[in-house]
Amino acid sequence: xxxxxxxxxxxxxxxxxxxxxxxxxxxxxxxxxxxxxxxxxxxxxxxxxxxxxxxxxxxxxxxxxxxxxxxxxxxxxxxxxxxxxxxxxxxxxxxxxxxxxxxxxxxxxxxxxxxxxxxxxxxxxxxxxxxxxxxxxxxxxxxxxxxxxxxxxxxxxxxxxxxxxxxxxxxxxxxxxxxxxxxxxxxxxxxxxxxxxxxxxxxxxxxxxxxxxxxxxxxxxxxxxxxxxxxxxxxxxxxxxxxxxxxxxxxxxxxxxxxxxxxxxxxxxxxxxxxxxxxxxxxxxxxxxxxxxxxxxxxxxxxxxxxxxxxxxxxxxxxxxxxxxxxxxxxxxxxxxxxxxxxxxxxxxxxxxxxxxxxxxxxxxxxxxxxxxxxxxxxxxxxxxxxxxxxxxxxxxxxxxxxxxxxxxxxxxxxxxxxxxxxxxxxxxxxxxxxxxxxxxxxxxxxxxxxxxxxxxxxxxxxxxxxxxxxxxxxxxxxxxxxxxxxxxxxxxxxxxxxxxxxxxxxxxxxxxxxxxxxxxxxxxxxxxxxxxxxxxxxxxxxxxxxxxxxxxxxxxxxxxxxxxxxxxxxxxxxxxxxxxxxxxxxxxxxxxxxxxxxxxxxxxxxxxxxxxxxxxxxxxxxxxxxxxxxxxxxxxxxxxxxxxxxxxxxxxxxxxxxxxxxxxxxxxxxxxxxxxxxxxxxxxxxxxxxxxxxxxxxxxxxxxxxxxxxxxxx
Numbered sequence: 001x002x003x004x005x006x007x008x009x010x011x012x013x014x015x016x017x018x019x020x021x022x023x024x025x026x027x028x029x030x031x032x033x034x035x036x037x038x039x040x041x042x043x044x045x046x047x048x049x050x051x052x053x054x055x056x057x058x059x060x061x062x063x064x065x066x067x068x069x070x071x072x073x074x075x076x077x078x079x080x081x082x083x084x085x086x087x088x089x090x091x092x093x094x095x096x097x098x099x100x101x102x103x104x105x106x107x108x109x110x111x112x113x114x115x116x117x118x119x120x121x122x123x124x125x126x127x128x129x130x131x132x133x134x135x136x137x138x139x140x141x142x143x144x145x146x147x148x149x150x151x152x153x154x155x156x157x158x159x160x161x162x163x164x165x166x167x168x169x170x171x172x173x174x175x176x177x178x179x180x181x182x183x184x185x186x187x188x189x190x191x192x193x194x195x196x197x198x199x200x201x202x203x204x205x206x207x208x209x210x211x212x213x214x215x216x217x218x219x220x221x222x223x224x225x226x227x228x229x230x231x232x233x234x235x236x237x238x239x240x241x242x243x244x245x246x247x248x249x250x251x252x253x254x255x256x257x258x259x260x261x262x263x264x265x266x267x268x269x270x271x272x273x274x275x276x277x278x279x280x281x282x283x284x285x286x287x288x289x290x291x292x293x294x295x296x297x298x299x300x301x302x303x304x305x306x307x308x309x310x311x312x313x314x315x316x317x318x319x320x321x322x323x324x325x326x327x328x329x330x331x332x333x334x335x336x337x338x339x340x341x342x343x344x345x346x347x348x349x350x351x352x353x354x355x356x357x358x359x360x361x362x363x364x365x366x367x368x369x370x371x372x373x374x375x376x377x378x379x380x381x382x383x384x385x386x387x388x389x390x391x392x393x394x395x396x397x398x399x400x401x402x403x404x405x406x407x408x409x410x411x412x413x414x415x416x417x418x419x420x421x422x423x424x425x426x427x428x429x430x431x432x433x434x435x436x437x438x439x440x441x442x443x444x445x446x447x448x449x450x451x452x453x454x455x456x457x458x459x460x461x462x463x464x465x466x467x468x469x470x471x472x473x474x475x476x477x478x479x480x481x482x483x484x485x486x487x488x489x490x491x492x493x494x495x496x497x498x499x500x501x502x503x504x505x506x507x508x509x510x511x512x513x514x515x516x517x518x519x520x521x522x523x524x525x526x527x528x529x530x531x532x533x534x535x536x537x538x539x540x541x542x543x544x545x546x547x548x549x550x551x552x553x554x555x556x557x558x559x560x561x562x563x564x565x566x567x568x569x570x571x572x573x574x575x576x577x578x579x580x581x582x583x584x585x586x587x588x589x590x591x592x593x594x595x596x597x598x599x600x601x602x603x604x605x606x607x608x609x610x611x612x613x614x615x616x617x618x619x620x621x622x623x624x625x626x627x628x629x630x631x632x633x634x635x636x637x638x639x640x641x642x643x644x645x646x647x648x649x650x651x652x653x654x655x656x657x658x659x660x661x662x663x664x665x666x667x668x669x670x671x672x673x674x675x676x677x678x679x680x681x682x683x684x685x686x687x688x689x690x691x692x693x694x695x696x697x698x699x700x701x702x703x704x705x706x707x708x709x710x711x712x713x714x715x
Contacts, residue, residue, distance in 0.1 A: 029073030036712035038064045046702030049114040049156070050670060056087040056112055075099055088112040088160060097169075106166035115157035115191070119202070119695045122152050126190065127204050129238035129256075157696055159189035159205055167213075175220035185209045192696035193241070193254075200693045203256060206237040222272035231263040240296050253297050260290035260312070277325035288314040294349075304357075306350040313345040332375035340367040344396070361397035368392045371408075381417035386410070393459075399437040401459040407431045412468075421473040430464040434494075454536060457492055457499035464490040478514035502532040517578065523570040534559040558599045561639070565592040582652045584664075587645070594640040594674075638673040645669045662710040672700045 041061040044051050056062070065085045071078040078096030083089075088110050097103030123131035165183030186208055193203035210233050217226030234257070241254045266284035273279060290312040298308065322336040344362040352358060371389030378384055391406040412426035436455075470484035489503040505528065512522035537556045569588035576583055650664030 029071055029076065031069070031071050032715065033067070033069040034712055034714045035068075036066050036710060038066075038708055038710040040064065040706060040708045042704055042706040044702055044704040046670075046704075047117070047700045048702070049117040049158075050672075050700035051668070051702045051704050052114050054089070054111070054113060056084070056089045062087065071096070100174075101172050102168065102170050104166065104168045108162075108164040111161040111163070113159045113161075113189075115159070116696050116698065117156045117158075119155055119157055120149050120152040121155065121202055121694050122692070123201065123244065124153060126153065126155050126202055129204055129240060130242045131201060132244040155190065155202060157190050157192060157202065157694075159187060159191060162186045165211075175218055177217050177219065179213075179215040179217075181213045183211050192694065193256075199243075200696060201241075201243055202694060203241055204238045207257070208235045208237075209233070223269070224271075225269035226267070228266045228268070229264070231261070233259075233261045235259050239292065255292065255297060258290045258292040258312075260288065262286055262288040273325075275325055275327040277323060277327075280320075280322045280324070282318075282320045284316075284318045286316045286318075288312070288316070304351065304353050307347065309347075310349060311347045313347075315341075315343045315345060317341040317343075330377040332373075334373040335370075336372075337370040338367070340369075342366075363398060364396040365398075366394045366396075381415060383414045383416060385412045385414070395459070398459075400456060401434050402437055403435045404459050405433045420475055421471065423471045424469070426466075426468040428464075428466040428468075430462065430490075432460075432462040432464075434459060434461040436494075455492070455495040455498040457495065460492050460498070461494045462490055462492055464488065476513075479511070480513075481509075481511040483509045497536045498534065500533045500535055502530070504531075505529045518575050520573040520575075521570070523568070525568040526566065528563075528565045530563045532561045534561070558597075560597040561595070562597070563592065563594045563640070565590070567591070580654050584648075584650045584652070586648045586650075589643070589645045591643040592641060594638065596639045641673040643669075643671050658714050660710075660712045660714075662712075664708055666706040666708075668702075668704045668706070670700070670702050 039061075040057065040063070042051075042057060043060065051057070064083075064087065066083040067081065067085070069078075069080040076096065076098050078094070080094045081092070083091045089112055091107075091109035093105070093107045093109075095103070095105035121131075125131045163183065163185045165181065167179065167181030169177060169179040171177045187205055188207075189205045190202040191205050193201050211230060212232075213228070213230040215226055215228040218224070219226075236257050236259060239256050239258055241256055243252045243254065264284060264286035266282070268280075268282045270278055270280045292310045292312075293308065294305065294310055295308040298305065318338075318340050320336070320338040322334060324332075324334045326332050342364050344364040346362055348359045348362055350357050350359045369389060369391045371387065373385070373387045375386075376384045387408075387410045389406075389408045391408070392403070393406070394403045395401070408428065408430050410426065410428040412424060414422065414424040416422060466486065466488040468484070468486045471482065473481045475481070484507070486506040487504070489501065491501045492499055507527040508525065510522075510524040512520065514520045535556070535558055567588075567590045569586065571584065571586040574583040574585075575581075646666060646668045648664060648666040650662060652660065652662045654660050
């Protein structure tokens with residue numbers, strides 16, 4: 001709070017004193033600015049949180065004000081802006097300085113993220129680090145009264161961020177400069193959190209992050225060099241969350257993000273060399289540290305710990321070098337090398353004693369990346385850009401895939417033979433080699449050596465091919481067109497189980513056309529299809545093949561995840577009175593069809609009624625066991641599917657060179673489908689007593705209409 005007040009006070013002093021800047025030249029300085037206000041009235045049917053996800057528009061109507069000021073002279077300049085004044089999305093910036101001497105900038109802004117309104121919880125004490133059963137009665141084993149959602153507390157999931165800070169750069173005595181800055185972010189609210197026992201709870205968010213930075217440098221041809229330093233701290237006011245148990249007698253304790261800090265010391269520089277060459281260097285070391293007191297979380301079931309104070313340490317080294325050169329007119333070249341080392345030096349706490357003692361391995365990794373980029377100017381106005389890079393990654397304490405080696409080749413051919421059209425085509429290939437150690441098992445104990453294991457695709461052996469083609473054209477002075485297509489496919493040839501392959505298609509076309517100086521039309525169309533295929537199984541001690549009965553616990557299954565998204569829009573501007581009255585009509589539509597297709601192998605049986613009702617929308621309604629349903633081998637469900645449309649009308653009237661009026665209306669529709677978020681069961685089943693959801697992210701669909709009017713005055 002003190003830092004925020006200091007920054008605002010400095011801003012007011014600078015803003016009020018700018019007019020007193022002495023000007024040594026003949027120009028006494030000029031002011032310009034704009035003051036505006038927009039009134040908004042909206043009507044929302046459905047999720048107001050989703051409609052106003054990043055806007056402060058949950059009350060049905062507001063008036064938003066904005067101010068912009070500018071001052072410029074021979075010696076001094078200043079810019080000030082303020083938007084959404086007084087709301088949870090307000091933003092203020094002030095920057096300026098004296099030419100060739102110093103510059104400064106100050107900022108303050110708020111960001112709101114509305115997640116869900118009207119969520120439900122059986123607990124009280126929301127916003128604190130202690131949640132308890134609000135009824136005060138013990139929960140019974142079957143259907144305790146406090147699990148009746150009708151008696152639960154209503155709240156909103158929402159997070160507010162306040163960001164503020166500033167910097168000052170002194171450009172004298174030249175060629176030296178000094179740059180100092182400070183920034184702060186305060187984050188408060190409630191976010192969904194799980195305790196790992198099928199319980200969703202509102203966790204408090206009360207974070208503070210502060211960053212200090214400084215840089216001193218020298219800038220004069222042919223040398224640039226600078227030392228920089230940054231120090232950042234993160235503080236969480238609630239590091240342990242206490243939640244009353246379902247019996248009402250004891251409390252479950254959970255850890256939230258701990259306090260931590262990081263400092264970074266770096267150097268960057270460049271040196272101009274003969275043959276139009278430049279050597280660039282960047283060196284940085286950073287140290288991260290966090291501490292956490294484990295003693296509140298220790299129970300009788302935890303067992304022996306070698307220490308109750310955890311100290312996390314990570315040291316990162318990041319060095320990069322590059323040499324760019326144009327030795328001859330037809331060749332552009334770049335050589336580069338980057339080294340990255342993330343070393344985890346945290347305290348490794350041992351749990352248990354004797355033969356049962358264990359400690360979680362600390363993960364770290366190193367990367368060596370080097371390569372070359374070559375660009376050739378070819379005859380007939382062709383330009384060929386080629387590149388090769390090699391990445392060697394070594395992972396510490398990751399036994400399944402301890403190291404990988406990536407070879408990436410790419411080429412792009414562009415033609416500049418005509419001023420009004422630029423076609424280009426590109427290709428990229430990734431070849432990843434992986435060394436495998438002991439793999440991860442899916443579940444259960446393995447007693448036969450012939451059962452394959454699940455492979456983590458993030459570092460598995462992979463081949464990936466990417467093809468790109470694009471054309472930008474302006475065949476007429478008032479006509480611009482563009483088209484682009486991209487296809488990418490990844491294969492994992494050694495993954496017996498896990499992700500088998502993935503592919504993506506992307507296509508876009510866009511353009512705008514001015515007809516007779518009266519009508520301007522702009523339109524676009526985007527299409528993106530992604531598909532990921534998986535293969536796995538549920539098993540015991542023998543190799544699974546097919547589902548042989550309704551009680552099978554060993555079977556192979558396939559999974560196909562798809563996401564098909566198409567987006568298009570068109571806008572038309574009617575210049576009813578050129579430079580005076582403009583009418584705009586705009587329509588935008590997005591449709592994303594996400595699906596998850598789960599199938600298993602069952603010989604010759606399709607359409608048999610699933611045992612006991614089976615699966616519904618991908619959720620087993622019988623129990624939590626791995627018992628497979630028998631029936632239609634394709635179990636489909638919507639996953640992250642939605643469509644959104646918006647139709648907007650706007651009329652703008654330029655009353656004079658200083659005064660503008662605008663009015664309009666917008667109509668939005670958003671429909672979301674996901675079998676995991678539709679009509680959540682706040683209380684699941686009697687066999688899962690005490691497991692519940694609060695409704696986070698649920699039912700985000702809405703229909704909304706918005707009417708607005710804007711007035712702005714420029715001077």
